[in-house]
Amino acid sequence: MEQRRADNIAEALEEHIFSGSFQDGDRLDEVRLAEQFGVSRTPLREAFQRLALSGLVELVPRRGAFVRQPGPIELMEMFEVMAELEAVCGRLAAMRISEEALDDLRDANAKCQKAVDARDTDGYYTENERFHKTIYRQSGNRFLEQEAAKLHKRLKPFRRQQLKFRGRMAQSMAEHEAIVDALATGKPEESANALRNHVAVQGEKFHNLMASLKSKAE
Amino acid sequence: MEQRRADNIAEALEEHIFSGSFQDGDRLDEVRLAEQFGVSRTPLREAFQRLALSGLVELVPRRGAFVRQPGPIELMEMFEVMAELEAVCGRLAAMRISEEALDDLRDANAKCQKAVDARDTDGYYTENERFHKTIYRQSGNRFLEQEAAKLHKRLKPFRRQQLKFRGRMAQSMAEHEAIVDALATGKPEESANALRNHVAVQGEKFHNLMASLKSKAE
DNA sequence: TTCGAATTTTTTGTATACAAGATTGTTGAC
DNA sequence: GTCAACAATCTTGTATACAAAAAATTCGAA
Numbered sequence: 001m002e003q004r005r006a007d008n009i010a011e012a013l014e015e016h017i018f019s020g021s022f023q024d025g026d027r028l029d030e031v032r033l034a035e036q037f038g039v040s041r042t043p044l045r046e047a048f049q050r051l052a053l054s055g056l057v058e059l060v061p062r063r064g065a066f067v068r069q070p071g072p073i074e075l076m077e078m079f080e081v082m083a084e085l086e087a088v089c090g091r092l093a094a095m096r097i098s099e100e101a102l103d104d105l106r107d108a109n110a111k112c113q114k115a116v117d118a119r120d121t122d123g124y125y126t127e128n129e130r131f132h133k134t135i136y137r138q139s140g141n142r143f144l145e146q147e148a149a150k151l152h153k154r155l156k157p158f159r160r161q162q163l164k165f166r167g168r169m170a171q172s173m174a175e176h177e178a179i180v181d182a183l184a185t186g187k188p189e190e191s192a193n194a195l196r197n198h199v200a201v202q203g204e205k206f207h208n209l210m211a212s213l214k215s216k217a218e
Numbered sequence: 219m220e221q222r223r224a225d226n227i228a229e230a231l232e233e234h235i236f237s238g239s240f241q242d243g244d245r246l247d248e249v250r251l252a253e254q255f256g257v258s259r260t261p262l263r264e265a266f267q268r269l270a271l272s273g274l275v276e277l278v279p280r281r282g283a284f285v286r287q288p289g290p291i292e293l294m295e296m297f298e299v300m301a302e303l304e305a306v307c308g309r310l311a312a313m314r315i316s317e318e319a320l321d322d323l324r325d326a327n328a329k330c331q332k333a334v335d336a337r338d339t340d341g342y343y344t345e346n347e348r349f350h351k352t353i354y355r356q357s358g359n360r361f362l363e364q365e366a367a368k369l370h371k372r373l374k375p376f377r378r379q380q381l382k383f384r385g386r387m388a389q390s391m392a393e394h395e396a397i398v399d400a401l402a403t404g405k406p407e408e409s410a411n412a413l414r415n416h417v418a419v420q421g422e423k424f425h426n427l428m429a430s431l432k433s434k435a436e
Numbered sequence: 437t438t439c440g441a442a443t444t445t446t447t448t449g450t451a452t453a454c455a456a457g458a459t460t461g462t463t464g465a466c
Numbered sequence: 467g468t469c470a471a472c473a474a475t476c477t478t479g480t481a482t483a484c485a486a487a488a489a490a491t492t493c494g495a496a
Binding site for chain 2: 479480481482486487488
Binding site: 045046049050052053054077078080084088142144147 | 260296299359
C-alpha cells in the first residue's frame, strides 16, 4: 500500500472500514497510516475530514480520528430510510420510466435469474445493483438518485451478508418481477409498496442475523 | 474575520456560501481566504474537503475549489426529496409520537401564530424550525432525523426567501394545525400527506419565485 | 495585428517543522 | 499498596517550505 494520491486515500480508508479491517472505536493513527500509504500526514488528515462528514469516522478535537461502525439499531434505521427512499424512487419512476429502462430492468432480472441458478452470489449482486440503480435514475430526480445511491453504497457490506440467507435470492427475484410489473403498468403506489417491502425485508433479515449472532455469543 | 480555528472555518465558509456572498462558480482562493481568516492554508484545505462532500464546493484536482450553488432544477429536486422525507417522518411519528412532543408542537404553533400577527418573519422562522425538527425527532429513527435535518439546513436560505410571499405565513399556519391534528389522532397516511403537501407547496412557491425573477430579467 | 511557442508567475499538493495539548510513566507521600 | 503530582513522551493542530502543475505573460513570426 504505497504512494497513493490524497484523492484516493479517503476511498482506500473507506474500503478498509467497509471490509471490517477496522473495528468500531479504533483510532486511526496518523503517523502509522501515513507510513503505510507512503505519504505525509497532510493528505491523510484531509481524507479524515471527508470520512468524518459521511459518518464513517468521528473526529474528536485534540484526540484524533476514530472509526464509527454503525451498530444494530443504527443499521435498522438506515435500512428503514433506504426502504422509504426506494419507495419514493418507485413512485416517481412509475410515472416517468422509459421503455428502454424497463428493458434494462428485465435484462438485469434475467441475468439475476441465471446467477441464482448458478449459485453465483457475486453475479447476483452485480445485477441486483444495476436493477436498483436503474430505478433511482428513472425517478427523474437526480438529487434523489444520488442520495439513494449514497445510502445504497453505505449499506452494501451489510446487504451482502444477508443475501446468503437460505432461499433469499429466489424470493428476491420474485419481488423484482412484481416491481417491474408495477412500474411497467404505471402504478405509482403499487411500485412504491413493492419496493418498500422488498428493501424492508432485507432490514428484517439483517435483524434476524443480528439476533442469531447475539444468541450464539451468549 | 481573524484567528478562527479549523473546526469553525468550514462553518464560516458555509455561512458565506448560504448567505450568497459567493456566487456559483467562484473560485475559493486559498491564500486570500487564509489571510482573511488569519490562518495558514492547511486548516483551510481541510475545511474544503468537508464542504466538498456536502456538495457546497466542487474540488477540481490541480485547479482549486469552486462554489456550487444549486440551480433552479436541483433546488426543485431537493424540495421534492425534502417533502418525501418529511412525509416519512410524519408517517412514523403518527405511530410513535409522545404526548409531550404533541404539546411542543402546539406550543411552537402558538408562538408561530403570535409571530404572524406581529409580522415577525424571523420569529416565525425560528418556531417553524422547532416544529419541523420535533417531528423529525418523533419519527423515532435517529438516522432519518439527521438526514432530514441536514437537508432542512441546506434548504434554509431558499425557504426563507419564499416565506415572504403574500399570505404564505397564514396558509402555512393552517397546514401546521392540520398536521398536528393528524399526528394527535394517530393517522399515519394523513400525517404523511399533510406534511408532503406542506413542504411541496414551498417548492412550488419557490418555482414561482424563480419564474418571476426570470421574467423580470428578460 | 494576431496567433502561438516559450518563459515567467501563480497556485496547488505534499512534506516537514514546531508549538501546544493529551497521555503515559515515575516518584514520593501517606 | 494506593494515590497524586510531576516529568517525559507522544499526538494533534498549524505554519512554513518546496516541487510540480496550471495560468498568465512575453516575445517573435506570419
